[in-house]
Amino acid sequence: MKRTAFFISDGTGLTAEALGHALLAQFEKIEFERVTVPYIDDEEKARDLVSRINKASEIDGERPLVFDTIVNGGIREIISRADGFMVDIFGTFLNPLEQELNSSSSYSVGKSHSINNAGSYERRIHAVNFALDNDDGARTRHYDEADLILIGASRSGKTPTCLYLALQYGIKAANYPITEEDLDDQKMPAALRPHKEKLFGLTIEPERLATIRNERRPNSRYSSLQQCMHEIEEIELMYKRERIPYLNTTAYSVEEISTRIMVTTGLKRHR
Amino acid sequence: MKRTAFFISDGTGLTAEALGHALLAQFEKIEFERVTVPYIDDEEKARDLVSRINKASEIDGERPLVFDTIVNGGIREIISRADGFMVDIFGTFLNPLEQELNSSSSYSVGKSHSINNAGSYERRIHAVNFALDNDDGARTRHYDEADLILIGASRSGKTPTCLYLALQYGIKAANYPITEEDLDDQKMPAALRPHKEKLFGLTIEPERLATIRNERRPNSRYSSLQQCMHEIEEIELMYKRERIPYLNTTAYSVEEISTRIMVTTGLKRHR
Numbered sequence: 001m002k003r004t005a006f007f008i009s010d011g012t013g014l015t016a017e018a019l020g021h022a023l024l025a026q027f028e029k030i031e032f033e034r035v036t037v038p039y040i041d042d043e044e045k046a047r048d049l050v051s052r053i054n055k056a057s058e059i060d061g062e063r064p065l066v067f068d069t070i071v072n073g074g075i076r077e078i079i080s081r082a083d084g085f086m087v088d089i090f091g092t093f094l095n096p097l098e099q100e101l102n103s104s105s106s107y108s109v110g111k112s113h114s115i116n117n118a119g120s121y122e123r124r125i126h127a128v129n130f131a132l133d134n135d136d137g138a139r140t141r142h143y144d145e146a147d148l149i150l151i152g153a154s155r156s157g158k159t160p161t162c163l164y165l166a167l168q169y170g171i172k173a174a175n176y177p178i179t180e181e182d183l184d185d186q187k188m189p190a191a192l193r194p195h196k197e198k199l200f201g202l203t204i205e206p207e208r209l210a211t212i213r214n215e216r217r218p219n220s221r222y223s224s225l226q227q228c229m230h231e232i233e234e235i236e237l238m239y240k241r242e243r244i245p246y247l248n249t250t251a252y253s254v255e256e257i258s259t260r261i262m263v264t265t266g267l268k269r270h271r
Numbered sequence: 272m273k274r275t276a277f278f279i280s281d282g283t284g285l286t287a288e289a290l291g292h293a294l295l296a297q298f299e300k301i302e303f304e305r306v307t308v309p310y311i312d313d314e315e316k317a318r319d320l321v322s323r324i325n326k327a328s329e330i331d332g333e334r335p336l337v338f339d340t341i342v343n344g345g346i347r348e349i350i351s352r353a354d355g356f357m358v359d360i361f362g363t364f365l366n367p368l369e370q371e372l373n374s375s376s377s378y379s380v381g382k383s384h385s386i387n388n389a390g391s392y393e394r395r396i397h398a399v400n401f402a403l404d405n406d407d408g409a410r411t412r413h414y415d416e417a418d419l420i421l422i423g424a425s426r427s428g429k430t431p432t433c434l435y436l437a438l439q440y441g442i443k444a445a446n447y448p449i450t451e452e453d454l455d456d457q458k459m460p461a462a463l464r465p466h467k468e469k470l471f472g473l474t475i476e477p478e479r480l481a482t483i484r485n486e487r488r489p490n491s492r493y494s495s496l497q498q499c500m501h502e503i504e505e506i507e508l509m510y511k512r513e514r515i516p517y518l519n520t521t522a523y524s525v526e527e528i529s530t531r532i533m534v535t536t537g538l539k540r541h542r
Contacts, residue, residue, distance in 0.1 A: 003372070012530040014439075018289040018383070022340060023364055025382035027374050036540075038530050065371070069293060085371045087364055093294055100336070100356045101274070103298050111296035112289070113526035121524055128431045135403075160399045163434055167525070168285075253392055254438070255384040259283040259309045269307075 004033045004056040004064035008049065008079065010071055011110025013038035019089060020067035032065075040070060041109060046078040053082040071107050120170060123270045127166035127173075134174035135159055140191035143174060147267055149195055150175040152202035153231045154222075155212045157249045157257060161202070164254045169262065170270030183234040188242055200261055201239040201246030206232045208250050275304045275327040275335035279320065279350065281342060282381025284309035290360060291338035303336075311341060312380060317349040324353040342378050391441060394541045398437035398444075405445035406430055411462035414445060418538055420466055421446040423473035424502045425493075426483045428520045428528060432473070435525045440533065441541030454505040459513055471532055472510045472517030477503045479521050 005024060007016040013036045024032050035056075040046055057063045066084035070076045080086055094105050115121050134142055136159065143149060148165070150158045150173055158175035165171040182189045192199060206228040213223035221227055239246040245264050249257050261267070276295060278287040284307045295303050306327075311317055328334045337355035341347045351357055365376050386392045405413055407430065414420060419436070421429045421444055429446035436442040453460045463470060477499040484494035492498055510517045516535050520528050532538070 012526050014526055014530070015289050015293040018286050019360065022286040022383040023361070023368060026342070026361075026365060026376040026378065027368070027372055028377050028379075029374055030372060034540075036533075038534060065368070071297070085368075087368070089290065090294070090297075092363060093358055094297060097294060097298070097336070097356075097358070101298055101301060103300055105297040106299050107297065110527070112293040113524055115522060115524040115527070125431055125525070128434065132430070159403070160396055160438070163399065164438060167431070167435060167438065251386060253384055253386040254396070255283050255285055256381075256386070259285070262307075263309060269305075 002031050002033055002060060003062055004035060004060055006049075006053060006056075006064055006066045006068075006084065007034070007036045008040055008066060008068040008070060009038050009110075010041045010075065011038065011069070012113045013069075014113055016067045016069040016089065019069075020065075020087070023067075023087070024065075040075065040079075041072075043075060043078060046075045050078060050082040053079075053084045057083040071105075071109050073107070120270060123170040124167060127170045127270075128163065130172040130174070131159075131162040131166045135162065137176040137191075140174075140176070143191070143195045143198070145172060146174045146195070146198055147171045148173040148200055148261070148265065149192065149198045150200055150202060150261075151178055151192065151244070152246075153178060153204070153209060153228075153235055155209060155216070156202045156204045157254070158202055160254045161249075161257050161261070164258045165261070168258065168269075169267070171262075171267055178231075178235050178238070180231065183231065183238070188238070196242070196244075199242075199244045200265060201235070201244045202257070203232055203236055203239070203246055203248050205248070205250040273302050273304055273331060274333060275306060275331055277320075277324060277327075277335055277337045277339075277355065278305070278307045279311055279337060279339040279341060280309050280381075281312045281346065282309065282340070283384045284340075285384055287338045287340040287360065290340075291336075291358070294338075294358070295336075311346065311350075312343075314346060314349060317346045321349060321353040324355045328354040342376075342380050344378070391541060394441040395438060398441045398541075399434065401443040401445070402430075402433040402437045406433065408447040408462075411445075411447070414462070414466045414469070416443060417445045417466070417469055418442045419444040419471055419532070419536065420463065420469045421471055421473060421532075422449055422463065422515070423517075424449060424475070424480060424499075424506055426480060426487070427473045427475045428525070429473055431525045432520075432528050432532070435529045436532070439529065439540075440538070442533075442538055449502075449506050449509070451502065454502065454509070459509070467513070467515075470513075470515045471536060472506070472515045473528070474503055474507055474510070474517055474519050476519070476521040 007020045009016045064084045067087045069089050154177045162173040162175050165173045209228040210225045278291045280287045335355045338358045340360050425448045433444040436444045480499040481496045
């Protein structure tokens with residue numbers, strides 16, 4: 001059984017998608033055809049969309065689900081005439097919120113992902129550039145500026161996590177790979193020592209690490225299970241010895257790793 | 272007037288935040304203190320959170336807004352006893368969806384940002400690595416693999432856009448800076464020619480570009496308004512001559528640039 005689900009917005013559609021995907025994930029037995037339609041910001045586009053929804057309804061033989069975050073009442077009214085099951089997100093919650101806050105909604109479009117939240121937007125872009133410039137131990141002289149320094153074995157997930165923390169939260173995160181040479185010394189790399197309170201460690205199951213490394217450098221010493229086991233064991237010992245908070249990333253997505261780091265470190269989103 | 276808003280989840284909290292921020296953005300006159308509390312996955316954490324909400328209510332003199340995407344009914348019930356205005360996202364929409372779909376929700380936690388959506392998650396991480404490896408024209412030999420090649424002047428927003436497209440949609444996006452030498456030739460750079468159908472151009476107001484460049488290299492020729500005007504003029508001419516679709520990014524966030532590229536090119540999220 002296939003069912004079409006539309007995610008509709010007068011802005012980017014990211015909020016409608018986020019909520020719609022979260023709700024649909026609860027219905028594992030049903031296969032959904034997902035269609036995101038952003039920037040429905042005039043009545044003509046709304047009418048074209050109604051035709052598209054009605055056509056999907058005919059083809060599927062069942063009415064599509066329609067998740068929308070459209071702010072404009074007139075456009076929402078047009079959409080509501082489509083042959084779909086409407087999950088009208090703003091329509092459901094804005095009215096009760098207006099009453100509770102004793103304030104009227106500005107009914108303005110595309111607020112939440114716009115550049116107009118200027119300070120916070122620029123901070124996020126700066127944070128992305130910071131993550132790129134201070135990736136993989138390339139430079140250590142800007143660690144004073146960092147909010148966070150992620151450490152861990154090569155390919156344990158440091159770089160994507162730093163980029164996600166930057167884009168989502170505006171966190172300036174550098175990362176530094178712990179290499180075998182660092183471990184042989186049995187002490188923390190010199191560049192990290194002055195910034196101990198900013199360190200957060202990643203670790204990972206050696207089997208998973210070996211799989212990931214093999215994609216980059218097949219059949220090398222670097223990718224061998226033995227080498228991965230050795231590095232991870234030594235790295236976890238160092239985290240414990242130096243009392244560095246750490247997380248095993250094996251079962252987690254970058255979103256989960258990032259939100260768990262935010263909770264553990266107490267870092268706050270930059271706004 | 273300050274009002275506290277809680278975003279609560281048994282998973283990452285990203286969905287509750289996305290919806291909550293979108294709704295609160297409609298109330299510009301009110302200052303919100305925003306608190307995200309992810310991973311509320313047992314009753315003890317739920318009771319601690321109720322105390323925290325009640326305390327905020329006392330301090331503010333008004334009950335906080337509570338946006339939650341908690342799936343577990345027992346935990347949601349505990350939260351509902353707090354002295355807050357409840358925006359119960361799953362409670363509101365899951366029941367009607369169950370009826371419409373004639374299927375029961377699995378009531379499983381943290382589905383939408385987990386690694387278990389395995390194919391799609393790995394694709395996103397590969398796409399991030401692809402963006403990093405093929406950033407800034409560093410390598411052009413993998414363009415066969417690219418879904419998209421962003422082109423434009425240095426500092427027109429190519430890199431953050433490629434990273435966002437990778438993390439959000441699993442799109443493999445390379446980027447290539449159009450330099451003065453390319454423009455003097457009056458023809459498209461050789462590395463791009465075989466991939467014309469994958470090209471998407473970014474442009475930007477010269478004033479804005481000069482500001483951004485000045486942050487990197489103050490008072491240089493590269494950052495001068497005259498230079499920026501010259502490059503942008505030539506680049507836009509090239510886009511028109513070669514019929515490359517393009518977007519002026521000046522007023523747009525990376526989220527807006529990315530969603531507009533998705534619409535224009537017809538690229539689809541990898542699932």
